[in-house]
Amino acid sequence: MRVRSAALATEPPAEGFAERGFDHARAFQNRVAEWAHDDDAKPVAVLRAPTGAGKTATFYEVIEENDLSLVVYPTNALLDQQLQRFRKWDGISAEPLNSDTLDGHGDGRVEDLLQLTDRFEGHDVVVTNPDILQAIIQDQYQGSTKPMQFFDRFDAVVYDEFHFYDDLAASGLLLQTHVMNDRRGTNVLLASATPNESFVEFVKHELSLPVRDITAEYVSDGDQFRRSVTVDRHDTRVIDEEREAVAERLRELVDDASDLSEPQVALVFNSVAASNDFHAYLAEEFPDVFEYAAKDNGFDTNDPDANLKSQGFFVLNTTSKGEVGLDYDIRTLFMETPPTPSAFLQRFGRAGREHEAVIHVFGLGDMAWPDVMCYPDFVTSIHEALGTHRSQDEAISTLRSLVGMRAAYAIHSRMAEDEWFGPELFADFESVSEYGKWRAFFRTVDSTLESAGEFGSPVMQNSATRKILAFAQHCFGAFESLRGRSLPVDIKYPRGDRHALTSYDLLTTLRYYDIEAIEPDGTLVVDRRGSTQPVAITARFPGYENRPRDYSGSNSEIKQMFSRWIYPEIEEAGLAETEVDEGVLRQFFSDLALPKAVIPIEVRYGQYVAYVDQAGITSVDVEHRQI
Template sequence: MRVRSAALATEPPAEGFAERDFDHARAFQNRIAEWAHDDAAEPVGVLRAPTGAGKTATFYEVVEENALTLVVYPTNALLDQQLERFREWEDISAEPLNADTLTGHGDERVENLLQHADRFEGHDVVVTNPDILQAIIQNMYQGPTKPMAFFNRFDAVVYDEFHFYDALAASGLLLQMHVMHDRRGTDILLASATPNESFVEFVEDELSIPVRDVTAEYVSDGDQFRQPVTVDRHEGRTIGEEREAVAERLQELVNDASDPDEPQVALVFNSVAASNDFHTYLAEEFSEVFEHAVKDNGFDTNDPDADLGSGNFFILNTTSKGEVGLDYDIQTLFMETPATPSAFLQRFGRAGREHEAIVHLFGLGDMAWPDEMSYLDFVDSVYDALGAHRSRDEEIATLRSLVGMRGAYAIHSRMADDEWFGPELFEDFESVSEYGKWRAFFRAVDSTLESAGEFGSPIMQNSSTRKILDFARHCFGTFESLRGRSLAIDIRYPRGDRQALTSYDLLTTLRYYDIENIESDGTLVVERRDSEQPVAITARFPGYNNRPRDYSGSNSEIEEMFSQWIYPEIEESDLTETEVDEGVLRLFFSDLSLPKAVVPIEVRYGQYVAYVQQDGVTSVDVERRQI
């Protein structure tokens, strides 16, 4: 099947585009420029423009119109890539803000954080990730008040690729926007090729911030931004099922390449394990292909030797991480079908940007596609095929709960601080939807547990009520981060060409790798498990120390495990004599993704046991069991 090329409407350049002597501008670029220069414009602009259409050029207009702009990217890899683009603009000074650029501890670190947001430091743009912003809100920097001054200092903020976040992370972005808008009236631009419409609706209806919508207009005779793409559907559900044929095709592409050091081919897998396996397979069976391939799939994020900065490669092996910021001229794409139409179109959109391309598609199933169709019809067909798993109302209700939880926890976590934080912080968070309900819930759980076992307390020390509330309070810690919790540990694993050192989640790693050895510094040396059969992994959780749970399955299976476990525990408890509302407790667990919310206190796997220390910074100590 062939997807025809696509073009966007153009106009004579307006505002900054005209000042910079552009011959023309795409219509949506003019609309964003007009929004940025309009003092009476809506505070939030929402830009819907396809991959490769020129969204980043509009950010220049926002930067030029404001003294200091914050630009937020979902991954550090994308942050680094886009930072270089900003620095290519002659009259723009851009500085990065991430864990590597922040220095010092305690007050010194806070001062360094605020220095990045100082308009007198000489830079026009601060490029960062949303995790740092959320850490400020959730009281993860020293002092309950001072770090929040960061949000007072920006005239505008751009959230690029805002579709990338799940509900938990999106609730953090929404709270950040709420704080910045209420504190300073900050202008906010949201940009994406495949925007989360529930997110946009929440901004307008729940946060009550007016929105100006700008959508790229497709035309038949405009400025072409996509080349024709041939779609070749494969019977295999995954690339791995046809790995030999795929590798042979890669060999042909390498042999025919005029410049095998220019990125032209990408493979996008649904899991890091499958991506890692294919990389190793190339190393072992197709060495010439492997010489021209690199891997960047999230598993390598903390690998000091995995650097794509040079761009001297022909084939990129990636996962969902490559759905954003993959700005190479991809002419051949092998992609596995993801769960959502948004992710599908992000992957697909990486091919055919400058040259005609072919996309090898795995796992979509039967589709009644004609021999040829327009790009817009293709987009519609993908949405029809993959569809929405939840209704808009359900997504909004979940966001409402999570934003309320985050706002309530931002205050709740500061109440034990010796330093009084004044009314300004209450004003930041009290006005978000459901703040009162969740603030009361957090207080009720804490006060009930503090009196547990004392004379006159409604709950006994080892009762089922005490256990479920202990577990709930443990889950409060979810809101200390943007994307949830994990057990990061140093891992040395076979990468194909070498034993690579990285840092990754222990539980995810154990699903696919066996522990071979433990180095003296605690680094796990692992090897890929030969069998596809799940291995026995058990985990113990706060409140349920003596009741290990099976943690061997997929994310969806673990989610189901929690669902089948938690609600019977609530049934068995007796909350009638406490201030904790049972309905709110149930809602708390249903709106959280529990695999992202909980950290086990102990993990057992074969001959090994991992002890998890959760006071302060979470640490993991893996030992061989004495059997």
């Protein structure tokens, strides 16, 4: 079938677009410019504009109109790409804020953080990721109140691609928005091609912030932003099931290309393992294609030799990481169907931006599509096919809990510090919905565990009650970061052309790779597992040190394992004798995605065992088991 080209409504330029001599502006761009220039504007604007429509151009208006702006991107790769774009704009001084730009530790790191965001430094915009902002809120800089001065510095903040975050991470962005607006009245622009509408409703009704809704308008005779594309729907579920045919097509495209130094072909996989496998397959079976292929799927983030900036390539191999920021002229796209409509449309939108394109879709299933569709109807059909069964009320309820948990933990984690942090920090968080409930929950769990085993305590040291509460207390640590927890280890794996050194999560790696050896510095040398059968992996967790759990399955299977395990443990615990509310404990585990909230103290896999030190910065030591 064919999806026709699409165009957006245009108008004479307004505000900064007119001042800079634009012949015209897209209507939504004018609306953002008007919002940015209006002193009485609503504090939050939500921009809904499709991929390639020109959202980034509107950020100029926000930056130019404010003394100091903050622009937040979900990945460092996108941060770097957009930073270079900002630096090309006339009159704009842009600086990055990431782990590489902060030196030292403790007070020195805090000083670097605050100096970079000092408006007297002359920057117009600071470009960063949300993880750094969350680390400040959750007291990861160990500076009590001083790092929080960061949120006093900015007149405006832009969250781009805010659809990209799951519930746990989205709750962090919502808390950041609350703090910045509450402290300084900071204006907030939320931009996405496929917004999370539950997120938007939360801002309106839970944070009580008035919102200006700005949506790009499709028209038949406007400014074209998408070319027509041909959609080839494959019956197979994944690219791997047709990998030879796909590789042969790549060879044809390489042979026909006049310029192989610019990416025109992309493959988007649903998993890092599948992406890595295909890259290795090309290296072994199609070296003439592999020569012009590059891989950027997140697995090689810490590989010093994997740098897309330093190489020309024609074929890009990626995953969900490539759903945002692929500003290439993709003319042929092979994509596996992701679980959500927003992710699908982000992938789909990477092709057909400048030239007509062919998009091969795997795993979508039967769709009653006509031979030709307009783009807005196509978007609607994808939402109908892949839309979630969770209601908006359920989604907002989960966000309400998670934002409340984060706000409560921001105070709770600071209570053990010697330095008094004063009422201004309480003011940042106390007004958040459910703050009081979760603050009481954290406090009660801690106090109950502290007195366990003492005379008069209803909780014995080896009781079911102490075990479930110790496990819950361990899960509190999920709020120390934006996206949850993992076990990063150094890995050397067969990339196709070489053995590459990278850092990746141990448990995810063990699902797909076998450990072949351990180098003297602790680096794991791994090889792709030949069998598709799951390998036996067991994990032990705080509170249940003597009860290993099967950790062999997929993410969904691990979630089911936790559900089958946790709720019977709560039943057995007999919490009625304590001050811990059983209903709140159940909600805590229900709303918190446990695979992202826990890290095991020990992992066993075949002849290897990994010991996890959770004191301070988590470290992993993998050894041969003594059998």
